[in-house]
Each structure stands twice: as C-alpha cells, then as structure tokens.
Amino acid sequence: MAQGLTHIKIKVGRDLADDKKRCAIVREEIGPTFLMIDATRSGMSSGDRVGEAARPWKPLWIEEPTSRMTYSGMQRSGRR
Numbered sequence: 001m002a003q004g005l006t007h008i009k010i011k012v013g014r015d016l017a018d019d020k021k022r023c024a025i026v027r028e029e030i031g032p033t034f035l036m037i038d039a040t041r042s043g044m045s046s047g048d049r050v051g052e053a054a055r056p057w058k059p060l061w062i063e064e065p066t067s068r069m070t071y072s073g074m075q076r077s078g079r080r
Contacts, residue, residue, distance in 0.1 A: 007060070009036040012050065020053055027057040034060040 008030050012019040027035060037059045039050045050065040 005033065007034040007036060009038055009063075011038045011040075012054075013039050016049065016053060023054060023057045036060050036063065038063040040064040 008026060010022060010026055012023070023035075023037070035057055037050070037054055040063055050062055054062060
C-alpha cells in the first residue's frame with residue numbers, strides 16, 4: 001500500500017456472490033493490511049451470512065452485520 005494505508009474498509013450487502021469476489025480481490029491486493037467490512041443497511045436479517053462469507057478474508061471487524069435492533073443476530077455474530 002504505497003500511500004502508507006494500514007486499514008481498508010469496503011461496503012458489502014447487495015449481492016453475496018459479488019461481495020465474495022470483491023473481498024477476494026481486495027484481500028489479494030492489500031495483503032496483510034487490515035480489512036474491514038461494512039454491512040450497514042445490507043438488508044440481511046442475520047449476521048451469520050456475512051460472517052461466514054467473510055471468514056476466508058479474515059476481516060478485522062464487520063460493521064453492523066445485522067439490523068441494530070436484531071439483538072440475537074448481533075449476539076450470534078459476536079461469538080463467531
């Protein structure tokens with residue numbers, strides 16, 4: 001990362017297959033740089049889908065993998 005960036009954040013949530021492709025491309029390009037995933041307002045009812053899909057790219061964190069009002073979903077996501 002020529003400009004000295006140490007963290008990269010990308011937006012996901014429209015299409016799972018497309019999200020997976022983009023995460024793979026970004027991870028390959030940034031190497032060990034911290035990857036963060038923004039799933040805010042993705043419309044996904046469960047963080048399980050986002051968390052499991054993102055696992056191969058070892059994100060530092062996933063922003064709002066469920067609706068902020070879905071407490072059980074947030075709890076499940078936190079345990080992964």
